[in-house]
Amino acid sequence: MLLGAPALAACTDRQTPPAPDPLEPVARRAVADARLAATISNAHPSLAAAAAAVAADRRAHAAAVRAELRRVRPTPAPSSVAAAPPSSPPVPTDTAAARGELAAALRAAQGQAATVVESAPGHRAGLLASIAACCASHRAVLP
Amino acid sequence: MTSSTPGPSPSPPPRPRLDAATVSALQAALAAEHAAVWAYGLIAAYLPVERAEAVADAVATHRARRDATERLLTDAGVGPVTAEPAYRVPEPVDGPADAQRLAVTAETDTAQTWRSAIERSSLRQVRAAALEALTGAAVRAARWRAAAGDETVTVPFPGKP
Numbered sequence: 001m002l003l004g005a006p007a008l009a010a011c012t013d014r015q016t017p018p019a020p021d022p023l024e025p026v027a028r029r030a031v032a033d034a035r036l037a038a039t040i041s042n043a044h045p046s047l048a049a050a051a052a053a054v055a056a057d058r059r060a061h062a063a064a065v066r067a068e069l070r071r072v073r074p075t076p077a078p079s080s081v082a083a084a085p086p087s088s089p090p091v092p093t094d095t096a097a098a099r100g101e102l103a104a105a106l107r108a109a110q111g112q113a114a115t116v117v118e119s120a121p122g123h124r125a126g127l128l129a130s131i132a133a134c135c136a137s138h139r140a141v142l143p
Numbered sequence: 144m145t146s147s148t149p150g151p152s153p154s155p156p157p158r159p160r161l162d163a164a165t166v167s168a169l170q171a172a173l174a175a176e177h178a179a180v181w182a183y184g185l186i187a188a189y190l191p192v193e194r195a196e197a198v199a200d201a202v203a204t205h206r207a208r209r210d211a212t213e214r215l216l217t218d219a220g221v222g223p224v225t226a227e228p229a230y231r232v233p234e235p236v237d238g239p240a241d242a243q244r245l246a247v248t249a250e251t252d253t254a255q256t257w258r259s260a261i262e263r264s265s266l267r268q269v270r271a272a273a274l275e276a277l278t279g280a281a282v283r284a285a286r287w288r289a290a291a292g293d294e295t296v297t298v299p300f301p302g303k304p
Contacts (some may be wrong), residue, residue: 025144026239053296053297056299057298057299060300062300064300066178083301112289114274119263122261122262122265126258126259126262126303127271127300129258129270129273129276129277130258130300130301130302132278132300132303133254133274134298134299134300136282137276137281137282137284137285137298138285138297140282140285141285141297
């Protein structure tokens with residue numbers, strides 16, 4: 001079987017990159033929402049408290065999802081969540097438009113998390129369900 | 144049945160199968176829904192009339208969830224847990240502020256049992272119902288905290304124990 005070994009080695013050399021974890025886009029969105037909410041909080045006094053609360057909870061979501069990603073895959077793929085842009089997103093100067101943008105972001109985040117709940121393993125499904133519920137609760141109490 | 148072939152008796156209509164983990168999670172959620180319905184009866188007595196609609200909506204939602212959960216268990220051949228005659232409240236209720244706190248407690252309790260149901264059951268139907276229940280409870284808890292004038296009205300992970 002000596003002749004077999006090099007062929008086998010050649011085969012294993014061709015590594016396919018691991019499939020992206022479905023939680024990676026969830027983490028990216030949480031980071032982006034936290035930035036958006038923080039910027040809106042600074043720019044619009046009437047939304048300041050509500051948007052700051054969104055920013056805090058979305059940061060907590062990002063941290064929890066990243067912890068889950070690290071648990072499953074200790075060395076993340078290069079295209080991972082750490083590569084989010086550091087700059088602040090532009091936000092509308094009109095308060096109603098800014099509120100609308102925040103509500104739309106929360107709605108999208110709720111939908112994204114809810115979709116993962118359907119098929120994820122139990123503990124992940126629980127985490128994502130809480131994230132979806134949290135986003136819905138923020139939308140319900142936006143001023 | 145008039146069939147002449149001997150054999151096992153005719154099979155009953157097919158029942159949806161619920162695994163043991165799902166049954167136990169649904170029973171816990173049902174018990175919390177019973178408690179929530181009871182709690183809102185007490186809450187209603189202490190809240191001003193402008194909160195009557197919010198209370199009525201909450202009661203209707205918890206009753207509907209209770210009934211749907213009972214049906215799900217009954218259809219699977221499982222006896223659903225029944226309501227207690229009364230429940231112990233964590234703090235005495237003696238005014239609107241206490242009543243609003245009890246509403247937050249009832250919503251927090253149901254949220255926990257529904258998140259747990261999502262974790263313990265992999266049945267799509269159960270997860271979908273549980274997510275809806277968890278989301279509704281989180282929204283109502285936030286609204287009650289806002290009505291009470293709390294500084295922080297949301298929690299990052301509703302239903303997390």
